[in-house]
Amino acid sequence: MRLLLNLLWFVLGGWISGTAWLLAGLVLAITIVGLPWTPAAFRIAGFSYWPFGKVVAERDPGVTSVLLNLLWLLLAGWWLALHHLVLAVGLAVTIIGIPFAWQHVKLAVLSLTPVGKEIVPA
Template sequence: MNIIGNIIWLLIGGIIASALWFLAGALLCITIIGIPFGLQCFKISVFVLWPFGKEIELGHFGAGGLIFNIIWLIVFGWEFAIAHLIIGALFCITIVGVPFGLQHFKFAKLGLIPFGAKIR
């Protein structure tokens, strides 16, 4: 089921979402200060490409990760989370789109606090 979900996911926008996260990471990596944030965008980009069958484990960050998560949340995170929440809500309107909406809710969680998050 995970393989079928991932293939359908790619066809209905997974490639576009992954490309947008990758573009955000590339833009952030242009500056030296944005490199840690850009690397997190690259991590999320790979996760967005194949989300079915993977889970997010939050909360494995130290003091540096906490500081970066706070900066991320203030500057970037809330926009990413709101976008994924809106898209997830739109998918959940139909019964067929519920699994895809739930994936967007996972991305919203990861979009809020990516530092220290483990994808398994």
């Protein structure tokens, strides 16, 4: 079932989300200032490509993670989360879209504070 949901997700727009996060990670890697957020963007890209059967887990939270997440939240995280929540509401209107809406909610939460998180199998 996970494979079918992941394939549907990928074909119906997951590839766009994953590729956008991948490009964002590459842009962050090019700049010296964005380098601390690059691994988080690549993690979110992989999660955006194939989200079913995976969950977000807290890794070792430290002071650096908190500071990087706070800066991320103020500059980019809130509007990325809002984007995913708007998509989730639009998908939740239909019964078929509810599993996809739930994945967008998970992506919204991850978009708020991505540093210090990891994606693990469910």
